[in-house]
Amino acid sequence: MANVKSQDKAGASKSLKRSFGAKLHQWLRNNRSQLFLVLIVGISMSVYYFITGTEGFRKGFLPTYLHFLAEVTGTVLNLFGANVSVSTTIVQSKQFAMDIAYGCDALEPITLFTVVVAAFPARFKARISAIPVGIILLFMVNIVRLLTLYYAGSTSTELFELMHIEIWQPIFIVCALVMFILYVGFVRRKGWSNV
Secondary structure (H helix, E strand, C coil): CHHHHHHHHHHHHHHHHHHHHHHHHHHHHHCHHHHHHHHHHHHHHHHHHHHHCCHHHHHHHHHHHHHHHHHHHHHHHHHCCCCCEEECCEEECCCCEEECCCCCCCHHHHHHHHHHHHHCCECHHHHHHHHHHHHHHHHHHHHHHHHHHHHHHHHCHHHHHHHHHHHHHHHHHHHHHHHHHHHHHHHHHHCCECC
Protein backbone atom coordinates (compact mmCIF):
# COMPACT_ATOMS: atom_id res chain seq x y z
CA MET A 1 0.00 0.00 0.00
CA ALA A 2 2.85 2.39 0.84
CA ASN A 3 4.37 1.68 -2.59
CA VAL A 4 1.15 2.76 -4.38
CA LYS A 5 1.02 6.04 -2.40
CA SER A 6 4.67 6.70 -3.23
CA GLN A 7 4.00 6.15 -6.94
CA ASP A 8 0.96 8.47 -6.78
CA LYS A 9 3.06 11.23 -5.19
CA ALA A 10 5.82 10.78 -7.78
CA GLY A 11 3.26 10.89 -10.60
CA ALA A 12 1.66 14.03 -9.18
CA SER A 13 5.08 15.65 -8.80
CA LYS A 14 6.00 14.87 -12.44
CA SER A 15 2.62 16.16 -13.60
CA LEU A 16 3.10 19.37 -11.60
CA LYS A 17 6.61 19.86 -13.05
CA ARG A 18 5.31 19.26 -16.59
CA SER A 19 2.42 21.58 -15.96
CA PHE A 20 4.72 24.34 -14.62
CA GLY A 21 7.16 23.86 -17.51
CA ALA A 22 4.34 24.00 -20.05
CA LYS A 23 2.87 27.12 -18.45
CA LEU A 24 6.29 28.80 -18.35
CA HIS A 25 6.92 27.91 -22.00
CA GLN A 26 3.51 29.26 -22.99
CA TRP A 27 4.06 32.47 -20.98
CA LEU A 28 7.46 33.01 -22.60
CA ARG A 29 5.94 32.42 -26.00
CA ASN A 30 3.03 34.82 -25.37
CA ASN A 31 5.33 37.55 -24.03
CA ARG A 32 8.16 37.13 -26.51
CA SER A 33 8.10 40.70 -27.86
CA GLN A 34 7.92 42.27 -24.37
CA LEU A 35 10.81 40.10 -23.17
CA PHE A 36 12.79 41.04 -26.28
CA LEU A 37 12.14 44.71 -25.52
CA VAL A 38 13.36 44.31 -21.93
CA LEU A 39 16.45 42.41 -23.12
CA ILE A 40 17.35 45.01 -25.77
CA VAL A 41 16.81 47.89 -23.34
CA GLY A 42 18.92 46.14 -20.70
CA ILE A 43 21.79 45.46 -23.10
CA SER A 44 21.64 48.94 -24.64
CA MET A 45 21.61 50.74 -21.31
CA SER A 46 24.50 48.56 -20.11
CA VAL A 47 26.44 49.71 -23.18
CA TYR A 48 25.44 53.32 -22.39
CA TYR A 49 26.73 53.03 -18.80
CA PHE A 50 29.93 51.40 -20.03
CA ILE A 51 30.52 54.22 -22.54
CA THR A 52 29.76 56.96 -20.02
CA GLY A 53 32.30 55.41 -17.66
CA THR A 54 35.14 55.63 -20.17
CA GLU A 55 37.82 58.27 -20.04
CA GLY A 56 37.09 59.28 -23.64
CA PHE A 57 33.51 60.13 -22.73
CA ARG A 58 34.40 61.88 -19.46
CA LYS A 59 37.23 63.96 -20.92
CA GLY A 60 36.12 64.31 -24.53
CA PHE A 61 32.40 64.41 -25.24
CA LEU A 62 30.98 65.30 -21.81
CA PRO A 63 32.81 68.60 -21.18
CA THR A 64 31.93 69.81 -24.68
CA TYR A 65 28.28 68.87 -24.25
CA LEU A 66 28.05 70.41 -20.77
CA HIS A 67 29.60 73.64 -22.11
CA PHE A 68 26.98 73.63 -24.87
CA LEU A 69 24.22 73.26 -22.25
CA ALA A 70 25.71 76.11 -20.23
CA GLU A 71 25.83 78.34 -23.34
CA VAL A 72 22.20 77.59 -24.26
CA THR A 73 21.06 78.13 -20.67
CA GLY A 74 23.03 81.39 -20.42
CA THR A 75 21.64 82.66 -23.73
CA VAL A 76 18.04 81.97 -22.69
CA LEU A 77 18.60 83.52 -19.25
CA ASN A 78 20.03 86.65 -20.88
CA LEU A 79 17.00 86.84 -23.15
CA PHE A 80 14.96 87.07 -19.92
CA GLY A 81 17.28 89.81 -18.61
CA ALA A 82 19.24 87.74 -16.07
CA ASN A 83 22.60 89.23 -17.13
CA VAL A 84 24.64 86.04 -16.71
CA SER A 85 28.01 85.03 -18.07
CA VAL A 86 29.16 81.54 -19.03
CA SER A 87 32.58 80.11 -18.32
CA THR A 88 33.06 76.48 -19.37
CA THR A 89 30.14 74.80 -17.53
CA ILE A 90 29.39 77.59 -15.06
CA VAL A 91 26.48 79.98 -15.52
CA GLN A 92 26.88 82.90 -13.15
CA SER A 93 25.64 86.32 -12.25
CA LYS A 94 26.03 88.58 -9.21
CA GLN A 95 23.21 86.69 -7.49
CA PHE A 96 24.13 83.05 -8.15
CA ALA A 97 26.56 80.69 -9.88
CA MET A 98 25.48 77.29 -11.16
CA ASP A 99 27.83 74.58 -12.41
CA ILE A 100 26.20 72.27 -14.95
CA ALA A 101 27.72 68.90 -14.11
CA TYR A 102 27.36 65.28 -15.14
CA GLY A 103 23.83 64.23 -14.26
CA CYS A 104 22.40 67.61 -15.26
CA ASP A 105 22.82 66.71 -18.91
CA ALA A 106 19.62 64.67 -19.53
CA LEU A 107 21.69 62.12 -21.47
CA GLU A 108 20.38 59.18 -19.46
CA PRO A 109 16.63 59.83 -20.01
CA ILE A 110 17.29 60.80 -23.64
CA THR A 111 19.21 57.57 -24.20
CA LEU A 112 16.60 55.49 -22.39
CA PHE A 113 13.77 57.02 -24.43
CA THR A 114 15.71 56.47 -27.67
CA VAL A 115 16.50 52.85 -26.83
CA VAL A 116 12.95 51.99 -25.74
CA VAL A 117 11.40 53.56 -28.85
CA ALA A 118 13.97 51.90 -31.12
CA ALA A 119 13.36 48.49 -29.52
CA PHE A 120 9.56 48.74 -29.38
CA PRO A 121 7.99 46.58 -32.10
CA ALA A 122 6.55 49.22 -34.40
CA ARG A 123 7.02 50.30 -37.99
CA PHE A 124 10.47 51.65 -38.77
CA LYS A 125 8.97 54.94 -39.97
CA ALA A 126 7.24 55.47 -36.60
CA ARG A 127 10.41 54.77 -34.66
CA ILE A 128 12.68 56.88 -36.84
CA SER A 129 10.36 59.90 -36.61
CA ALA A 130 9.65 59.57 -32.86
CA ILE A 131 13.29 59.42 -31.77
CA PRO A 132 14.36 62.94 -32.90
CA VAL A 133 11.10 64.44 -31.59
CA GLY A 134 11.69 62.78 -28.20
CA ILE A 135 15.32 63.89 -28.07
CA ILE A 136 14.38 67.51 -28.84
CA LEU A 137 11.53 67.55 -26.31
CA LEU A 138 13.65 66.04 -23.52
CA PHE A 139 16.49 68.46 -24.34
CA MET A 140 14.03 71.36 -24.07
CA VAL A 141 12.63 70.03 -20.78
CA ASN A 142 16.21 69.91 -19.48
CA ILE A 143 16.80 73.54 -20.50
CA VAL A 144 13.60 74.53 -18.64
CA ARG A 145 14.92 72.52 -15.68
CA LEU A 146 18.24 74.40 -15.74
CA LEU A 147 16.46 77.76 -16.02
CA THR A 148 14.23 77.03 -13.05
CA LEU A 149 17.23 75.77 -11.06
CA TYR A 150 19.09 79.01 -11.76
CA TYR A 151 16.14 81.12 -10.62
CA ALA A 152 15.59 78.87 -7.58
CA GLY A 153 19.29 79.18 -6.67
CA SER A 154 19.11 82.95 -7.07
CA THR A 155 16.35 82.94 -4.47
CA SER A 156 17.71 80.45 -1.92
CA THR A 157 20.11 77.52 -1.61
CA GLU A 158 17.44 75.41 0.09
CA LEU A 159 14.99 76.00 -2.77
CA PHE A 160 17.71 75.09 -5.27
CA GLU A 161 18.41 71.79 -3.48
CA LEU A 162 14.71 71.02 -3.22
CA MET A 163 14.13 71.70 -6.93
CA HIS A 164 17.30 69.89 -7.97
CA ILE A 165 16.82 66.67 -6.01
CA GLU A 166 13.20 66.33 -4.92
CA ILE A 167 11.23 67.97 -7.73
CA TRP A 168 13.07 67.81 -11.04
CA GLN A 169 14.42 64.25 -10.83
CA PRO A 170 10.96 62.63 -10.60
CA ILE A 171 9.51 65.13 -13.09
CA PHE A 172 12.13 64.14 -15.66
CA ILE A 173 11.43 60.43 -15.18
CA VAL A 174 7.69 61.05 -15.52
CA CYS A 175 8.24 63.17 -18.68
CA ALA A 176 10.23 60.40 -20.39
CA LEU A 177 7.67 57.79 -19.32
CA VAL A 178 4.68 59.86 -20.49
CA MET A 179 6.37 60.50 -23.85
CA PHE A 180 6.89 56.76 -24.33
CA ILE A 181 3.29 55.96 -23.32
CA LEU A 182 2.01 58.57 -25.79
CA TYR A 183 4.22 57.06 -28.49
CA VAL A 184 2.92 53.54 -27.79
CA GLY A 185 -0.67 54.78 -27.85
CA PHE A 186 -0.06 56.58 -31.13
CA VAL A 187 1.49 53.59 -32.93
CA ARG A 188 -1.22 51.26 -31.64
CA ARG A 189 -4.01 53.60 -32.83
CA LYS A 190 -2.35 53.74 -36.23
CA GLY A 191 -1.99 49.96 -36.30
CA TRP A 192 1.80 50.28 -36.61
CA SER A 193 2.61 47.89 -33.76
CA ASN A 194 2.15 44.16 -33.28
CA VAL A 195 1.97 44.42 -29.46
